[in-house]
Amino acid sequence: MAAEDIWVLGIHMTKFGKHPDKDTVDLASEAVLGALADGGVTMRDVGVMAAGNLMGGAAAIGQQIQKQVGQTGIPVYNVANACATGATALRTVIMALKAGEADVGLAVGVEKLAGAGLLVGGSRAPDAETWTRRGRYGQVAAIDGRIGTETMPGVFAQIGMEYAHRYGGVDFELFARIAEKNHAHSTLNPLASYQKRFTLEEIMNDVMIAYPNTRPMCSANCDGAAAAVVVTDAKRKTLSLEQQRRCVKVSASVLTTDPWEEGCQVLPNVNTLTRNAARQAYETAGVGPEDLDLVELHDCFATAELVHYDNLMLCEEGGAADFFRSGATWRDGTLPVNVSGGLESKGHPIAATGIANIWEICHHLRGEAKDRQIEGAKVGLAHVIGLGSACAVHILEAAA
Amino acid sequence: MAKQIPFVDYLRLGPPPHLVAHECDTCSARFFDRRNACAACGGVGFHDVEVDPTGEVRAFTIVSMAAPGIPVPYVAALVDCGGTSVRANVINVPADPEHVSVGMKVRLATTVIGVDTEGTEAVGFGFEPLEGVAHGS
Numbered sequence: 151m152a153a154e155d156i157w158v159l160g161i162h163m164t165k166f167g168k169h170p171d172k173d174t175v176d177l178a179s180e181a182v183l184g185a186l187a188d189g190g191v192t193m194r195d196v197g198v199m200a201a202g203n204l205m206g207g208a209a210a211i212g213q214q215i216q217k218q219v220g221q222t223g224i225p226v227y228n229v230a231n232a233c234a235t236g237a238t239a240l241r242t243v244i245m246a247l248k249a250g251e252a253d254v255g256l257a258v259g260v261e262k263l264a265g266a267g268l269l270v271g272g273s274r275a276p277d278a279e280t281w282t283r284r285g286r287y288g289q290v291a292a293i294d295g296r297i298g299t300e301t302m303p304g305v306f307a308q309i310g311m312e313y314a315h316r317y318g319g320v321d322f323e324l325f326a327r328i329a330e331k332n333h334a335h336s337t338l339n340p341l342a343s344y345q346k347r348f349t350l351e352e353i354m355n356d357v358m359i360a361y362p363n364t365r366p367m368c369s370a371n372c373d374g375a376a377a378a379v380v381v382t383d384a385k386r387k388t389l390s391l392e393q394q395r396r397c398v399k400v401s402a403s404v405l406t407t408d409p410w411e412e413g414c415q416v417l418p419n420v421n422t423l424t425r426n427a428a429r430q431a432y433e434t435a436g437v438g439p440e441d442l443d444l445v446e447l448h449d450c451f452a453t454a455e456l457v458h459y460d461n462l463m464l465c466e467e468g469g470a471a472d473f474f475r476s477g478a479t480w481r482d483g484t485l486p487v488n489v490s491g492g493l494e495s496k497g498h499p500i501a502a503t504g505i506a507n508i509w510e511i512c513h514h515l516r517g518e519a520k521d522r523q524i525e526g527a528k529v530g531l532a533h534v535i536g537l538g539s540a541c542a543v544h545i546l547e548a549a550a
Numbered sequence: 551m552a553k554q555i556p557f558v559d560y561l562r563l564g565p566p567p568h569l570v571a572h573e574c575d576t577c578s579a580r581f582f583d584r585r586n587a588c589a590a591c592g593g594v595g596f597h598d599v600e601v602d603p604t605g606e607v608r609a610f611t612i613v614s615m616a617a618p619g620i621p622v623p624y625v626a627a628l629v630d631c632g633g634t635s636v637r638a639n640v641i642n643v644p645a646d647p648e649h650v651s652v653g654m655k656v657r658l659a660t661t662v663i664g665v666d667t668e669g670t671e672a673v674g675f676g677f678e679p680l681e682g683v684a685h686g687s
Binding site for chain 1 (some may be wrong): 559560580581589613616617626633636638647653663666
């Protein structure tokens with residue numbers, strides 16, 4: 151089935167960081183208004199909307215945003231998919247456009263996380279006064295810390311350590327060098343939460359969170375929002391030449407969950423579903439990893455970035471350490487990865503992340519990334535993982 | 551002696567202590583939680599099987615920042631027990647990368663997690679190194 155091509159017409163991200171005077175609706179509205187202005191359209195042009203805000207509870211964030219920027223009566227889908235929430239919002243409106251339900255769609259993700267502590271999987275109540283069995287394991291108290299770890303730094307540390315053992319040639323220093331790269335990249339990104347270059351020694355000697363991840367090797371909790379306006383190909387052709395020139399083609403939009411494998415409910419398997427998403431995305435887009443000019447991948451922890459080099463097939467199977475050591479993923483390398491600074495320094499306002507990474511790619515494909523422009527970039531890939539798990543891969547191409 | 555109860559349903563205190571998995575009647579996939587159906591094949595019939603009490607560390611981390619009340623640092627690991635993956639802490643070993651490694655052989659051991667107001671001990675489990683342990687616990 152050759153469904154109609156979809157294009158990103160307008161896209162915007164707020165500064166990531168601390169916004170004590172703005173709430174989620176302020177940040178999301180800023181992103182939405184920015185994306186609409188970037189695309190040269192208004193809320194009256196939008197036919198379908200999807201919105202995500204993971205930590206805000208049951209509040210209908212989409213409608214709250216509409217009440218600030220434009221109530222036109224269009225359907226809004228409030229979505230949640232862990233750290234893949236933003237990408238899921240985008241994919242939702244893309245599906246609506248492909249289904250012919252609208253010709254202009256708006257996706258937005260927003261989070262307020264500045265000052266949030268360690269992200270522990272599952273909520274934490276104090277132990278009961280008398281042991282009472284509850285939950286699907288019949289546990290008498292919280293499991294995290296008693297039977298392994300549910301903390302995100304710990305889970306992703308194990309994922310990196312498992313890869314390190316399987317293929318060898320990986321140590322604490324190599325993981326730290328990945329963080330060194332991303333922090334170095336962030337110095338060129340004025341919208342990043344942190345724009346501080348760290349030496350390898352500073353990274354390795356910083357506070358240990360979950361070995362081998364020290365604090366600067368973990369994603370930064372911050373506030374932020376990102377929004378994108380997408381259009382069908384037919385709609386694009388009705389727009390001005392300038393709008394058409396700045397459109398970025400969505401060559402693939404894929405969402406996967408993890409197929410059952412032994413152990414996948416014990417330690418999350420972030421590998422198979424990423425590999426499956428990448429394979430589908432390359433096939434749909436008709437491009438291969440060798441065609442990519444830049445990649446924004448989900449470096450929620452330095453240990454995660456390494457395994458995703460392999461999962462996204464940017465290197466040979468088992469070759470992620472050698473690939474990184476070659477310098478390929480630095481911004482002057484053969485395949486720059488996370489030139490935005492990645493989640494470790496740009497920051498990770500959960501539901502915004504899956505649109506913010508697409509904003510970064512679009513910026514380069516339009517040739518508008520200023521100091522950090524990857525020259526001549528034509529094709530880029532954006533990847534996110536939401537633990538639990540969901541994986542989104544988008545492949546984007548510059549307008550011809 | 552204080553009354554003891556297992557920390558989770560899938561731990562049996564024995565003796566000897568052991569873990570019990572729900573195994574799918576159809577495809578033999580194993581699970582530790584209460585099941586509605588099999589995630590691998592959709593089957594709805596399960597039987598309980600004893601999990602090999604010895605295994606090999608397949609991945610680990612040393613957690614230094616944890617929820618309140620959890621002593622740190624501690625070693626969290628994924629242990630391969632004869633083909634069945636088990637999540638657990640590695641216990642009775644110093645929590646540093648010099649004393650824990652992927653591939654190390656371990657065996658199931660129990661540990662008291664806490665005592666409630668009625669004096670009942672909740673007994674959890676971990677895995678301890680198979681070698682270099684003078685006495686089993």
